[in-house]
Amino acid sequence: MDRKSSVSSVGSSSFFSTGSSRSSLREVEEEPQTPEAAPSKKEGENGEDDKIHVAVEKDFKLSKANLVWVLKNTPRTKKIVIVHVHVPSQMIPMMGAWFPADQLKSQEVSAYWQIEKAKMEKAVNEYVKRCSIIKEVQAEKLVIEADDVCQGLVQLIAQHKITNLVMGAAADKKFWKKMKEPMSKKALLVQEQADPSCNLWFVCKGNLICTREASPTGTGKMQTTRVIPRAVSAQSERSNSKTPPSFFGQLFNFFPNTSQEKFRHQSVSAASGSSMPDLPHEDPGESSSGSREGIVIDLWDRISRSPQSSAYSMHSVNDEVLSSTSSMQVVRDEINGGTLVLPSLHDSEDSHQSLTLNHNMEDAGLDDELYKDLQHAVKEANNLTREAYEEALRRQKAERDLHDAAQKVKTAEDLYSTEMKQRKEIEERLSNEKREMEELRKQQNEMFEALQKADKQKATLEQQVIDSKRIIRDLENKLSDAHYLLISLQSEYVELRRERDDAVKKAEELHQKLEEMATSIQGEESFFEFSYSQLEKATNNFDDSLKIGEGGYGSVYKGTLGQKTVAIKKLNSEGMQGQKEFHKEINVLSKLRHPNLVNLIGTCVEAWALVYAFFPNGSLEDRLTCKDNTPPLTWQIRIRVAAEICSALNFLHSNKHLSVVHGDLKPANILLDANFVSKLGDFGICRLVQSNNNTTLYRCTHAMGTFVYMDPEFLASGEITPLSDIYSFGIILLRLLTGRSPFGINRAVQQALNKGCLSDVLDASAGNWPYVEAEQLTCLGLRCCEITRRSRPDAGEAWNLLEPLVRSVSLPELSLKSSP
Numbered sequence: 001m002d003r004k005s006s007v008s009s010v011g012s013s014s015f016f017s018t019g020s021s022r023s024s025l026r027e028v029e030e031e032p033q034t035p036e037a038a039p040s041k042k043e044g045e046n047g048e049d050d051k052i053h054v055a056v057e058k059d060f061k062l063s064k065a066n067l068v069w070v071l072k073n074t075p076r077t078k079k080i081v082i083v084h085v086h087v088p089s090q091m092i093p094m095m096g097a098w099f100p101a102d103q104l105k106s107q108e109v110s111a112y113w114q115i116e117k118a119k120m121e122k123a124v125n126e127y128v129k130r131c132s133i134i135k136e137v138q139a140e141k142l143v144i145e146a147d148d149v150c151q152g153l154v155q156l157i158a159q160h161k162i163t164n165l166v167m168g169a170a171a172d173k174k175f176w177k178k179m180k181e182p183m184s185k186k187a188l189l190v191q192e193q194a195d196p197s198c199n200l201w202f203v204c205k206g207n208l209i210c211t212r213e214a215s216p217t218g219t220g221k222m223q224t225t226r227v228i229p230r231a232v233s234a235q236s237e238r239s240n241s242k243t244p245p246s247f248f249g250q251l252f253n254f255f256p257n258t259s260q261e262k263f264r265h266q267s268v269s270a271a272s273g274s275s276m277p278d279l280p281h282e283d284p285g286e287s288s289s290g291s292r293e294g295i296v297i298d299l300w301d302r303i304s305r306s307p308q309s310s311a312y313s314m315h316s317v318n319d320e321v322l323s324s325t326s327s328m329q330v331v332r333d334e335i336n337g338g339t340l341v342l343p344s345l346h347d348s349e350d351s352h353q354s355l356t357l358n359h360n361m362e363d364a365g366l367d368d369e370l371y372k373d374l375q376h377a378v379k380e381a382n383n384l385t386r387e388a389y390e391e392a393l394r395r396q397k398a399e400r401d402l403h404d405a406a407q408k409v410k411t412a413e414d415l416y417s418t419e420m421k422q423r424k425e426i427e428e429r430l431s432n433e434k435r436e437m438e439e440l441r442k443q444q445n446e447m448f449e450a451l452q453k454a455d456k457q458k459a460t461l462e463q464q465v466i467d468s469k470r471i472i473r474d475l476e477n478k479l480s481d482a483h484y485l486l487i488s489l490q491s492e493y494v495e496l497r498r499e500r501d502d503a504v505k506k507a508e509e510l511h512q513k514l515e516e517m518a519t520s521i522q523g524e525e526s527f528f529e530f531s532y533s534q535l536e537k538a539t540n541n542f543d544d545s546l547k548i549g550e551g552g553y554g555s556v557y558k559g560t561l562g563q564k565t566v567a568i569k570k571l572n573s574e575g576m577q578g579q580k581e582f583h584k585e586i587n588v589l590s591k592l593r594h595p596n597l598v599n600l601i602g603t604c605v606e607a608w609a610l611v612y613a614f615f616p617n618g619s620l621e622d623r624l625t626c627k628d629n630t631p632p633l634t635w636q637i638r639i640r641v642a643a644e645i646c647s648a649l650n651f652l653h654s655n656k657h658l659s660v661v662h663g664d665l666k667p668a669n670i671l672l673d674a675n676f677v678s679k680l681g682d683f684g685i686c687r688l689v690q691s692n693n694n695t696t697l698y699r700c701t702h703a704m705g706t707f708v709y710m711d712p713e714f715l716a717s718g719e720i721t722p723l724s725d726i727y728s729f730g731i732i733l734l735r736l737l738t739g740r741s742p743f744g745i746n747r748a749v750q751q752a753l754n755k756g757c758l759s760d761v762l763d764a765s766a767g768n769w770p771y772v773e774a775e776q777l778t779c780l781g782l783r784c785c786e787i788t789r790r791s792r793p794d795a796g797e798a799w800n801l802l803e804p805l806v807r808s809v810s811l812p813e814l815s816l817k818s819s820p
Contacts, residue, residue, distance in 0.1 A: 053081045053142070055153060055167035058123045060130070063168065065206035067127065070166050071135045080139040082127045083165070085152030086120050088113050088145065095424060150189040157195050165194070169202035169209040179209050527590050528602030530611060534561065535568055535604050542570065549619075549668075551682070558614060565614040569682075570607055586610075592660070596648040598671065598681035612681060617672035620732075624667055624739060632765040635774075637676050638736040639809060642777065643802045644678045645670060649729060650795035653722040661720055665728035666709045667735065708742045712787050723789040726798070730784025737777055739763030746785040753778060773805055 054070050056063035074080065091098040092112050101109045124141045131139035142160065146152030156162060167190065170183035182188050182202045191200060191212055200212040538559030539546050549556035554571040590600050602611040617623065620641065623633050633641075645665075652660040662669075662680070669682035709731050711724035734745045738761050752761045758778060762769050780801055786792050793801075 050077070051079045051081050051140075051162075051164065053083045053162050053165045055083045055085075055165065056124075056127055057168075058084065058086075058120055060123060060126055062172070063127075065172060066166065066168055066203045067130065068134070069203050069206045069208070071131065071137070074137070076135075076137060078137075080131050080137055082124055082131075082139060082141045083153070083156060083162075084120065084124050084141070084143050085149045085156070086117065086143060086145045087147060087149060087152075089116060095427075150186045150193070153186075153190050154193045154195075157198050161195075162198050163214065164199050164201075166201040166203060169204040172205040175205040175207070179204060181210055527600055528611070530561070530602050530604045530609075532604060532606040535559065535570075535607055535609055535611075538566070539568055551668075554608075561611070566601060567612045567614045568609055569612065570609045572608070592652075594648055594651045596644040596678055596680055597651070598679045615671040615673050615679060617674065617676060619668050620670040620672060620678065621667035623672065624735060632739070632763070633676070635763075635766040635769050636809060638766060639773070639777070639806065641670070641672075641676075641678045642733050642736055643799075643806045645680060645729060645732065646795060646798050646802050648680045649722075649725055650799045653725070653795045659722055661722055662725050662728075663720060664706065664709075665725050665732070666706050667732055668706075670732075711789070713789055721789065722795065723792050726784050726792050726795065727786075729798070730781045730792075733777060733781035733784065737762060737769075737774060737781065739765065746782060749778060750782055753782070770809065773809060776801070776805060 052070060052074055054063075054067060056067065070080065088101075089112070090101050092101050092104055092109055093099075094104065094108070120143070124143060128139045128141055131137055142156065144152050144156050146155065153165075153167070157165065167187060168184065169179070169181075169187050174183055182191060183204075187202055191202075194200060194212075196215045199214045202209045202211070536542065538561050539557040542555075542557055546558045547555055548558045548567065554569055557568045557570065559566055559568050586600075586603055593599075598612050600610060600612060603609065604611070618627070622628075623630060626632055649662075649665075652662065664682060665680075669680065671679045671681055673679065709728040711720075711727040714720050714724050731742050731745065734740075734749050735742060738745065738749065740748070740761070740763075749758075749761055752758050753775075758775060759769075759771065762774055780793075780798060784792055784798065
């Protein structure tokens with residue numbers, strides 16, 4: 001392709017040269033522009049025509065290549081205006097997630113948009129700063145906020161009457177060599193909708209793709225620029241300059257590697273008589289290979305653009321090269337996809353220069369001198385290598401400065417993270433306060449509902465008070481009537497009382513006669529006398545396996561007499577009070593008959609044994625302790641047992657002529673038959689007491705019986721009375737209620753009763769005790785356990801309290817009609 005065709009492909013509206021090689025920015029500004037590419041004087045008179053607007057992304061990396069292309073191809077007289085369309089985010093990060101902006105509070109969205117806008121302004125300022133660093137040009141910024149980038153650019157072009165705009169044709173990663181038109185939707189929409197008076201340049205990865213010329217008629221004309229590979233471009237230049245290939249082939253053989261390439265172009269430039277300007281400074285961040293290639297193309301372009309040719313000596317070339325190497329620094333060539341867009345050249349003028357150069361070189365005949373001078377230049381190239389090393393050191397320093405700057409950025413990010421954390425904490429506290437407010441509101445509603453209920457209850461109570469007052473008036477009327485009735489009944493009561501006294505007197509006389517008859521009848525009754533051999537046979541010679549009980553006064557054996565199972569109690573003869581007294585007690589006990597006393601079947605004086613009926617359910621002690629895993633007694637049975645024992649005691653103590661004091665009353669001496677009817681037995685230490693107005697006529701010099709059930713006053717004085725049995729009965733009654741051990745039971749029950757927690761000490765295995773009846777039994781038991789006898793009730797008073805209690809719980813009625 002010749003130069004003429006490459007120039008025409010650029011388009012007449014371009015302000016820029018089309019070269020994509022990264023030569024010095026100063027050189028780009030100073031190179032002469034073609035008449036077609038340079039702006040006209042008329043356009044320059046307009047303020048907007050003197051400005052080049054560049055549309056950039058917020059991230060500098062995405063628009064860096066396009067900005068560099070503009071800076072390389074923009075004259076110094078043109079102002080650079082950085083254009084950016086800011087689109088506020090519609091998804092806001094909050095607590096580790098992203099939320100739509102319309103779902104958050106306006107304060108939260110505004111705060112995030114302010115942070116986002118500050119970042120955007122910082123990024124745009126970075127573009128302006130880079131323009132002043134890379135190329136000392138005056139740069140401005142123009143920012144607009146819109147919901148769409150394309151519409152924002154179109155609006156900017158219309159509002160500010162922008163005439164020159166450079167924007168990206170596509171993302172850098174979508175660039176390809178044969179790209180001829182924009183690929184992104186934004187670029188296509190701007191191309192279609194932008195004001196036709198605006199010139200548009202579409203650039204991708206530092207390469208001009210196409211342009212849209214301004215048109216006053218309303219339609220912009222599109223022109224494309226073909227991207228030329230670097231190798232083809234260089235070959236085309238060499239063919240157009242018509243330089244003899246043989247000459248350059250010999251010339252290049254004098255240089256090793258890249259130095260040969262570098263001085264190849266420098267020497268050609270010197271031979272053509274063109275002046276060698278100062279090369280641009282090298283960017284510390286680029287590689288040395290790219291710099292060397294940039295010098296080759298740069299010098300080659302200068303040969304092509306030199307206005308005239310003259311034959312200078314090679315010595316002058318070397319002197320000029322050496323004089324310029326002290327200030328020379330290698331320039332980086334930015335390679336984009338291995339392609340390069342060459343600058344526009346003037347065909348006629350450049351062709352004439354190439355012919356003149358070839359003619360002068362052939363006439364010079366300076367091959368020998370050129371060889372020597374070039375060897376000297378190779379040595380100087382080594383010096384330049386050392387200078388490059390020093391430049392590398394400076395580059396390292398610049399990298400360290402960059403690292404320090406990165407640390408500062410990290411510190412700023414940490415501060416931002418801390419602020420976000422504090423903001424999150426504040427939001428959490430606000431949320432907690434809201435939750436507390438909701439709870440308070442809920443409590444307020446509950447209190448309001450409670451007040452409403454209270455008002456309703458108040459109205460109900462007021463109505464009840466009115467009804468109660470009415471009832472009271474009715475009752476007062478009835479009470480008045482009853483008062484008059486009582487006065488009339490009092491007279492009747494006096495008369496009835498007189499009649500009652502007469503009846504009581506007659507009843508006592510009748511009762512005395514009945515007792516005398518019973519005494520005469522019982523005196524005639526007899527019991528069996530058993531021999532010792534009969535008892536041995538019945539108990540298998542008093543085998544220990546048949547022993548069912550043992551106490552301080554003897555042992556109890558289970559035996560069989562005839563077809564009847566009996567209990568044989570063998571007493572210790574040395575513990576008795578003598579044969580006469582033993583027989584006396586047998587005669588007395590044989591005359592006692594009561595449903596709740598053990599029946600004496602017979603005796604054996606020879607073995608000092610008493611024969612009683614056998615009771616299959618054992619003793620009350622066995623049942624309270626659930627011996628042999630027997631089920632516990634129910635509360636109904638326990639109340640009945642207490643009443644039956646009280647009935648038996650009342651029978652023993654109420655005999656007017658001869659009272660019987662058991663003296664060893666305890667659960668082990670209370671037997672239960674098959675129907676759990678209690679029988680009081682074991683009268684081994686019972687005493688016959690002559691009583692006159694509760695005066696005790698019996699005194700014991702040593703304690704007998706079980707200690708925990710014994711009367712404290714009996715232990716102190718040795719005097720035994722019927723009230724001694726009442727103390728033992730009180731302990732048994734408390735055990736029936738609680739199921740506890742007798743030790744300290746009266747004190748524990750008294751404390752529970754005082755504290756109002758009687759239910760805690762009641763035996764739960766007996767079932768659900770009726771609280772009222774249980775409390776009455778407890779009070780009775782505690783009265784029976786009083787330390788002083790005067791505070792205890794007698795058997796008759798205790799029976800008067802128990803009898804209605806038995807009826808209230810629907811227990812079988814007990815009988816006291818059996819007399820001794």
